Structure formats: structure tokens, C-alpha cells
Amino acid sequence: MENPDHINSYVILGGGTAGWMSAAILARALEHTDAQITVIESPHVPSVGVGEATIPSIIDLLNYLNISQIDFVSQTDATFKLAIRFVDWLKQGTEYWHPFGKIGSQIDGIPFYQHWLKQQKIDPSFEFTDFSPAVALSKQNKFFIPDPKNPTNLSSTSHALHFDASKVAQYLQKYCLNKNVNIITDHLVETDLSIEGNIKTLHLESGRQLDADFFIDCSGQKALLIGKALRVGYDSWQDFLPVDSAVAMQTEKLDIIPPYTLSTAAEHGWRWQIPLQNRTGNGYVYASDYCNNEEAIESLIKHACTNSKAITDPKVIKFVTGKRKKMWHRNCLSVGLSTGFLEPLESTSIYLIMRAMLNFVQVLPSKSICEPSIKEYNRLIDDEYNSIRDFIVLHYCVTQRKDTKFWRMWQNLSIPDSLSEKLALFKSHGRLYKNPSDLFSQDSWYAVLEGMKVRPTSYDPLVDRSNFNLIKQSFIQTKQALWFNASETLNHEDYLKRIKRARMVN
Numbered sequence: 001m002e003n004p005d006h007i008n009s010y011v012i013l014g015g016g017t018a019g020w021m022s023a024a025i026l027a028r029a030l031e032h033t034d035a036q037i038t039v040i041e042s043p044h045v046p047s048v049g050v051g052e053a054t055i056p057s058i059i060d061l062l063n064y065l066n067i068s069q070i071d072f073v074s075q076t077d078a079t080f081k082l083a084i085r086f087v088d089w090l091k092q093g094t095e096y097w098h099p100f101g102k103i104g105s106q107i108d109g110i111p112f113y114q115h116w117l118k119q120q121k122i123d124p125s126f127e128f129t130d131f132s133p134a135v136a137l138s139k140q141n142k143f144f145i146p147d148p149k150n151p152t153n154l155s156s157t158s159h160a161l162h163f164d165a166s167k168v169a170q171y172l173q174k175y176c177l178n179k180n181v182n183i184i185t186d187h188l189v190e191t192d193l194s195i196e197g198n199i200k201t202l203h204l205e206s207g208r209q210l211d212a213d214f215f216i217d218c219s220g221q222k223a224l225l226i227g228k229a230l231r232v233g234y235d236s237w238q239d240f241l242p243v244d245s246a247v248a249m250q251t252e253k254l255d256i257i258p259p260y261t262l263s264t265a266a267e268h269g270w271r272w273q274i275p276l277q278n279r280t281g282n283g284y285v286y287a288s289d290y291c292n293n294e295e296a297i298e299s300l301i302k303h304a305c306t307n308s309k310a311i312t313d314p315k316v317i318k319f320v321t322g323k324r325k326k327m328w329h330r331n332c333l334s335v336g337l338s339t340g341f342l343e344p345l346e347s348t349s350i351y352l353i354m355r356a357m358l359n360f361v362q363v364l365p366s367k368s369i370c371e372p373s374i375k376e377y378n379r380l381i382d383d384e385y386n387s388i389r390d391f392i393v394l395h396y397c398v399t400q401r402k403d404t405k406f407w408r409m410w411q412n413l414s415i416p417d418s419l420s421e422k423l424a425l426f427k428s429h430g431r432l433y434k435n436p437s438d439l440f441s442q443d444s445w446y447a448v449l450e451g452m453k454v455r456p457t458s459y460d461p462l463v464d465r466s467n468f469n470l471i472k473q474s475f476i477q478t479k480q481a482l483w484f485n486a487s488e489t490l491n492h493e494d495y496l497k498r499i500k501r502a503r504m505v506n
């Protein structure tokens with residue numbers, strides 16, 4: 001007999017990346033039940049239309065949804081991403097890499113970074129990321145997906161995707177239709193609450209009224225349910241991350257499609273370049289205290305259109321960095337931009353959508369909402385947001401740039417206590433501890449810290465227990481072998497062509 005306390009109907013408000021990703025995850029989790037899932041998207045409000053770089057967890061999502069990577073890559077004009085290349089962040093004329101996957105491997109149970117640090121004091125000719133397979137591949141525009149049955153020295157790499165956000169929305173919409181998700185194109189005008197304060201009825205522009213047991217707010221920055229109807233407040237993090245604007249535009253495809261995102265520090269912020277199969281996404285993220293929209297547009301056009309023609313007009317997007325005080329409140333969960341926003345420096349927003357929904361389907365509520373379960377859910381997601389925020393602040397707060405007011409500002413800006421503590425610990429012996437909520441691995445932190453030339457005063461004394469002569473000899477061989485094996489793999493573009501052919505055959 002059906003349990004009367006079960007949730008039978010879910011309404012997802014919004015058909016942007018968050019809406020369709022949430023619907024797909026929910027539909028997959030509930031596919032053997034008779035729960036009704038409905039997505040409402042407005043005919044008047046376009047989705048934000050950016051959000052095209054990801055981190056490797058996107059592959060886990062495809063696996064969860066049982067979507068073939070080959071099919072997805074082909075249909076969303078996706079390219080592979082092995083790393084982010086950061087240019088001019090430390091000072092103008094410098095660059096460093098934040099690769100996915102491992103950098104070197106532990107020796108005698110101690111992180112490779114510590115052994116490299118000791119070596120560095122004797123012979124500074126090796127960069128830390130010289131020992132990253134992803135960097136060896138990226139620098140040569142190569143791509144490779146490791147075959148678990150055939151391990152090589154490139155096997156510890158991992159990859160993410162760059163994709164066309166609107167094609168991803170279409171792809172997921174089709175996926176949802178096949179899983180019996182209802183789609184309504186209509187515009188929310190008003191929301192009724194029940195006496196207890198839960199969301200009860202959505203009033204749509206057409207006159208239609210929609211009741212449901214549970215609501216997922218994917219309405220973007222307007223946060224129409226969690227913010228406007230339920231009045232859950234928003235914590236701004238602008239004191240730590242003062243950039244509040246972006247201008248985005250698309251240009252033609254690059255002649256050579258790199259397997260990485262390019263992030264270049266600019267006068268009043270930074271620019272992204274995201275290569276897709278058929279075009280390139282470009283953007284300039286800036287602080288409006290130092291730069292107006294016209295200046296930002298001019299600067300983006302100048303840099304993005306040097307070797308490539310524009311195919312869209314520049315579009316300005318404003319945002320407030322921060323997060324909702326509670327992501328889940330009563331019978332409403334907020335996902336995507338309605339929850340919060342962290343600038344796309346490490347491509348984490350789509351990951352946070354996925355995390356929010358995968359955590360949610362683990363603790364699906366009943367009609368009699370369980371407060372302790374909501375509290376724990378909110379705590380876990382808060383911890384993730386905080387740890388990502390700290391990682392993003394790190395990219396700025398240790399810069400040596402002083403060429404504009406924007407960069408000088410970072411000398412005096414306060415940083416979160418959690419980041420100060422992490423840096424203090426690191427600066428003594430280079431030790432980093434990973435909390436369960438940390439998205440980014442120790443290697444990621446080491447890569448950015450070293451890229452920004454933040455070094456501990458000394459290496460971990462535990463390193464002195466290892467046979468350093470042997471380790472020293474392996475450095476040169478390892479670096480050369482990685483470079484050579486990477487050079488033997490396919491060009492990124494050839495790999496993409498191979499994927500297209502494989503799709504046609506299947």
C-alpha cells in the first residue's frame with residue numbers, strides 16, 4: 001500500500017542548467033517510483049547562458065545518469081579539459097597550471113610535494129607541475145583517457161569537459177522527457193504559502209495553478225521561491241571576493257583547440273577563454289568599483305577578438321558573491337544561482353548543482369519534513385561552499401601584482417579565518433590537512449600555492465627518512481618519461497574527431 005507520507009510531486013522552477021540537471025538527477029533517482037516531476041520554464045526569462053567549464057566530477061554525473069560520454073561530448077560540442085592555465089596572476093609575465101589528477105606520487109607515505117620541496121632547495125630547475133601527466137599533455141595539446149586495464153605513467157590524470165551550456169540544457173531536457181518529466185512553459189507570477197509557511201501553490205501567467213509536495217528553486221539569481229516567497233536571506237561574501245560583474249561573448253573556434261581553460265589576470269579582474277569544438281567562450285570578470293561596463297566590454301573585445309571574430313554581442317552579468325543562509329528550507333530546496341554564486345575561477349558552480357542534488361536524493365524527504373535531516377544537509381553544503389570560497393580567495397590574496405588599484409586592494413583585504421589558519425599551517429612545514437568537505441585535493445592546493453610562489457619555510461622533516469639519492473635520480477627520468485609518453489598520444493582535436501566517428505558507428 002502506498003505510504004501517505006511519501007512525496008508524490010516535485011516541481012522544479014527554472015529551466016537553466018540547474019533546472020535541467022536537477023530534473024535529470026531526480027528523474028534518475030526516482031525512475032522506479034510513480035513520483036511526478038514537473039519543470040517550469042519561463043518563455044520570457046532566458047537562462048544565464050554561461051557556465052561552460054567543469055571539473056572532473058561531471059564525468060561521475062554522466063555515469064550516474066547512465067549517459068554515454070561519447071554521445072554527450074558529440075552533442076554538446078564539448079572539448080576535454082585537463083587543467084586551468086593561469087597567466088599573469090602572480091605578476092605580469094608569469095604563469096602556472098592547476099591540473100586535474102595527481103602530481104607525482106607519494107613516496108614513503110609522504111606527499112610528493114614535500115620531496116619536491118627538498119629537491120627544490122638543491123636544484124630549482126624542476127617545476128612542481130612538471131610531474132603532472134595533465135600538464136605534460138596540456139602543454140603539447142594532447143589528450144588521453146586512461147585505460148584501467150593498461151596502466152601507464154599518464155594513468156593518474158583525470159579530465160573534465162568544456163561544453164555549450166544551451167546544448168547541455170537541450171540534451172538534459174530530452175533525457176528528462178524520456179524519463180516522463182513534465183515540462184510547462186509558463187511564467188510564475190505569484191506563490192501561495194500554507195498556514196505552516198510551506199510553499200503550497202504556484203500561480204502561473206496563463207492562469208494555471210500548480211500545487212506540489214516539494215519545490216526545487218532553480219529560478220536563478222531572482223530566487224523566486226527560496227528568497228522571494230520563503231524569505232531566506234543571503235550572506236554576501238563580497239568583502240572577501242569583491243568582483244561583482246562579468247561580460248561574456250562568443251568568438252569563432254580557435255585554430256588549435258587546447259585541452260584546458262585559460263584564465264588570464266587582467267587590469268581589474270580576470271578573463272576566461274573556454275574552447276569548444278565549434279566556438280570559443282570568452283569572459284571578463286571584474287570589480288565594478290574599479291571598472292565600468294563599457295571599459296570591461298572594450299577590454300574583452302580587444303583581447304578575445306585579436307585572432308578570432310566575435311559571433312555574439314558582449315553580455316553583461318551582475319552578481320553578488322555569497323550563498324543563501326539555508327539552501328533547504330521547509331519544502332523547498334534551492335539549487336544553482338538561487339543558492340549562491342562563486343566566481344567561475346575554478347569552474348565550481350555546476351559541480352555545486354550536482355552535489356546539491358546528489359546529496360538531496362540520498363536523503364529524500366517525506367511530507368512530514370525532518371528538521372535534523374535538513375540541518376545536516378545544509379551544514380554539509382555550507383562546508384563545501386566555504387572550502388571552495390577559501391580556495392578561490394587563495395588565487396588572489398597572495399598575488400604580487402601592484403600595477404592597478406584592483407590588484408593593490410588585495411594587499412589590505414581580509415581573508416576568511418579558515419584560510420588564514422590553513423596558510424599558517426602550510427607556511428611552517430608545507431603541511432595541508434584535507435577536511436571531508438574539501439572539494440580540492442592537496443595537490444590542487446599545492447599547485448596554486450606554488451604557482452603563486454607561496455612556499456613553507458622548510459619541508460616536512462619526515463622527508464629526511466627517505467633515500468634522497470634515489471629520489472633525486474628519479475626526478476629527471478620521471479619528467480622526461482611523462483613528456484615523452486604524452487607526446488606519443490593523440491592531439492586533442494584528433495581525439496575529438498575519433499569520438500565523433502565512434503558515435504557514428506554506435
Ligand SMILES: Cc1cc2nc3c(=O)[nH]c(=O)nc-3n(C[C@H](O)[C@H](O)[C@H](O)COP(=O)(O)OP(=O)(O)OC[C@H]3O[C@@H](n4cnc5c(N)ncnc54)[C@H](O)[C@@H]3O)c2cc1C
Binds near residue numbers: 017222347350
Ligand atoms: C559570468 C558567469 C560565468 C560562469 N561560468 C561558469 C563555469 O565556467 N562553470 C560553472 O560550473 N559555472 C559557471 N557559472 C555558473 C553557471 O552559469 C550557473 O551555475 C548555471 O548556469 C546555473 O544557472 P541557473 O540554472 O541556476 O540559473 P539561470 O540560468 O538563470 O536559469 C534560471 C531559470 O529560471 C527561469 N525563470 C526565471 N524567472 C521565472 C519565472 N518567473 N517563472 C518561470 N521560470 C522562471 C528562467 O526561464 C531560467 O530557465 C557562471 C556564471 C556566471 C554568472
